Amino acid sequence: MEIHQKITDLIRSKRTQLPTLPVIVTNILKVAGDESASAKDLVDIISKDKAISNKILRLANSAYYGFSKNVDSIFQATVIIGFDEIIGLTIGMSVFSTLHEKGPHSILDMQDLWMHAIGCGSVAKKIVKKTVPGAAEQIFMAGLLHDIGKVIFTIYFPEEYRTVLEDAKESQTPLHHKEKETFGLDHAMLAGLLMESWKFPDDLLLPSSFHHNSAACPPNYQHHAMIIELANSLCQRAGIGYSGNPVIARTENISHKLGLTDQDVKTIVKELKEQRSEIEEFFELIT
Numbered sequence: 484m485e486i487h488q489k490i491t492d493l494i495r496s497k498r499t500q501l502p503t504l505p506v507i508v509t510n511i512l513k514v515a516g517d518e519s520a521s522a523k524d525l526v527d528i529i530s531k532d533k534a535i536s537n538k539i540l541r542l543a544n545s546a547y548y549g550f551s552k553n554v555d556s557i558f559q560a561t562v563i564i565g566f567d568e569i570i571g572l573t574i575g576m577s578v579f580s581t582l583h584e585k586g587p588h589s590i591l592d593m594q595d596l597w598m599h600a601i602g603c604g605s606v607a608k609k610i611v612k613k614t615v616p617g618a619a620e621q622i623f624m625a626g627l628l629h630d631i632g633k634v635i636f637t638i639y640f641p642e643e644y645r646t647v648l649e650d651a652k653e654s655q656t657p658l659h660h661k662e663k664e665t666f667g668l669d670h671a672m673l674a675g676l677l678m679e680s681w682k683f684p685d686d687l688l689l690p691s692s693f694h695h696n697s698a699a700c701p702p703n704y705q706h707h708a709m710i711i712e713l714a715n716s717l718c719q720r721a722g723i724g725y726s727g728n729p730v731i732a733r734t735e736n737i738s739h740k741l742g743l744t745d746q747d748v749k750t751i752v753k754e755l756k757e758q759r760s761e762i763e764e765f766f767e768l769i770t
Contacts, residue, residue, distance in 0.1 A: 486643070487667030493639060494676045504681055507532050508577045515570045515621070516684060522566055526557045535573055539564075541768045542572065547761040571624030575604075576769045579627075582634045590637050590645050591727050594766070598724025600627050601762050602755060606714035606721075609751050614741050615706070621687060622707055626714050628678070629691045630726055632670030635677060636662070648727050658728040659695045671695050697737065706741075713737045717748065721755040723762060 493501060510528045514520040529536055536557055543560035544553065554560050561569050579597060604626035611622050636644040643665060651661040659669035666673075675692030690707040693700035694715055697708035716734040719726070738748050 485667065486640070486665070490640075490666060490668065490673065491676070493635075494673075494680050501677075501680070504581055505532075505577050507535065508574050508681070511570055511573050512683070515567075522558065522561045525566065525569060526561060529557050529569070529573060535576060538576055538769055539569065539572065542765065545761070545764050545768060547758075547765045567621055568623055571604075571621055571627065572769075575624055575627040578631065579769060582631060582638070590641050591633060591648065592725065593634070595725040596630060596633060596727070597770075598762065598766055599718055599726040600630055600724070601765050602718040602721065602723030603627070603629060603711065603714045605758065605762060606717050606751060606755055607710050609754065610710045610714060610741065610743070613743060613747060613751075614710075622690075622710060625687050625690045625707060625711050628687070629674060629694045629711050629715065630670060631677060631691075632673030632675075633727060635673055636666070636670060640666070651727070652729045655729055657695075657730045657732065658726075669695065695732075709737050709741055713741065713743075717752055718755065721752045721759075723755060723759060 507528060511525070514525050514528065517524075529539060539557060539560050540554060542548065543563055548564060554563060564572070604623040607622045607626035633644075636647075647661045647665050648658070650656070651658045654661075659671060662669040668676075671692055671694050675688055678688040678691060686704060686707065689700055689704040690697075690711045693704075693708040694711040697705060697712045700708035712732070713734045715726075716732045718724070719728070719731045735745075738745075743751075
């Protein structure tokens with residue numbers, strides 16, 4: 484059986500040991516898709532999970548969100564951080580926890596990978612605020628989860644993926660190109676398959692699936708795919724974490740399509756570097 488088929492079967496077969504997400508994620512996704520849902524509905528769900536609740540409160544009081552007063556309730560944290568971002572954080576932390584337990588760190592450093600992911604989420608938010616103020620904050624979650632396909636490669640195909648990572652570094656070839664050569668699909672496509680199996684909505688699934696080829700993303704989701712593609716590159720430029728990819732993609736065309744000037748891009752990278760300690764704190768709080 485070809486390795487591509489093995490991967491597809493892994494994702495789609497109910498008999499595999501693919502990580503399953505906690506019930507809280509299913510409930511949160513229902514709230515996210517319900518236009519009539521309120522902050523109270525969200526708080527009720529989160530409050531039932533003490534581990535997630537504690538992390539949310541610690542994050543709300545962290546330097547990352549810059550709030551000076553003591554936040555001591557989930558409702559208050561929701562008001563401060565934002566309804567959509569609380570949803571993204573809760574799902575992101577649940578996915579992080581589920582996959583982090585299984586990932587062998589000797590192949591791809593999980594701390595570096597998740598630092599990169601947090602950086603991408605942070606950059607994606609900055610880009611949204613500069614280009615489409617008021618847009619949904621779920622973009623943070625897409626940035627946080629865009630590389631989960633790499634974790635699946637690491638867990639289920641460790642030796643093959645070790646070779647892919649080494650070959651990419653030695654030849655200075657983009658990692659997703661080497662992945663396609665070996666597996667028949669790259670980590671972005673794999674992330675899409677995984678999110679589909681978890682029944683994630685298209686506005687999260689598609690930008691993540693096309694973050695290396697936003698031009699091919701379906702039109703309704705292309706803008707967010709461009710944001711994740713640009714965020715991925717800028718996070719690499721800022722040196723936040725390491726995703727295993729030795730090559731920084733050229734994204735000038737994408738930044739210009741999004742209406743960003745070269746100075747805007749330099750400013751975002753500078754801000755991200757300055758935010759390093761806060762991102763490191765964020766990582767410590769969600770693990």
